[in-house]
């Protein structure tokens with residue numbers, strides 16, 4: 547008897563693929579493919595990573611689709627209104643990557659604050675021979691601002707505790723349980739940017755949050771402060787960020803996400819020395835990617851069989 551088809555467009559460990567193949571005809575579809583999907587078959591489920599835009603045009607080609615399983619927490623490439631209108635379930639992978647992403651946030655706070663990446667270059671370039679490295683500033687005693695206090699933000703605040711920093715956060719709505727726990731204190735937007743020595747951007751990208759961090763916010767930051775973006779490049783107005791760094795309005799940035807990925811070599815950000823550039827590695831550890839794949843495969847399987855998925859996108 548023929549098995550229902552599922553599409554897979556993200557790296558999934560072989561053993562999980564073999565498990566899936568017991569119940570489904572698993573078809574590898576290149577990431578980002580949105581045209582002539584019928585040539586790959588008619589799937590009941592589709593497992594993908596970020597970057598495959600799923601909208602009405604794509605869904606119209608897939609009449610049997612029951613579930614879209616995104617192996618990632620951010621689902622900005624899914625047009626949720628179109629997915630709902632098509633009666634398709636969408637799922638993502640929240641929770642399992644909080645630690646991994648928070649570790650990079652912590653790493654960037656320390657690396658920017660204490661010049662860890664810059665001083666590696668300083669040493670290799672032979673500049674040490676010309677004199678001792680310039681002094682940095684303590685991280686302890688400073689204020690870290692979490693923009694978008696959700697699961698990952700909470701983990702960032704927890705990991706920062708032993709460093710002796712104060713953590714503040716800004717969400718549109720204050721989360722009283724966070725304030726009461728002592729983990730972080732809410733600030734209104736202006737005070738948030740003005741007080742933070744490090745701003746960690748964790749706001750999910752949506753049509754409402756495109757360019758959310760703009761010139762006015764950057765202008766409120768201190769000239770010694772750093773911006774860290776672990777959400778999506780488009781949440782920050784990148785030309786305004788480049789200008790703020792170039793003009794010395796802020797001290798620099800740590801970026802794991804960009805408007806265009808992979809970041810082109812001729813991008814202006816590549817020319818700024820006080821910026822740490824990472825190739826979107828927030829969740830990129832073997833353990834975390836395994837956990838994301840396991841959850842995404844369970845969501846794919848359950849949704850394809852018409853069963854409830856574990857982590858539906860609301």
Ligand code: 8YV
Pocket residue numbers: 556594595596617618619620621643826828829830
């Ligand atoms: C992944 C991410 O790299 O979860 C997210 O939203 O940005 C990352 O964990 C991405 O989803 C690719 O699968």
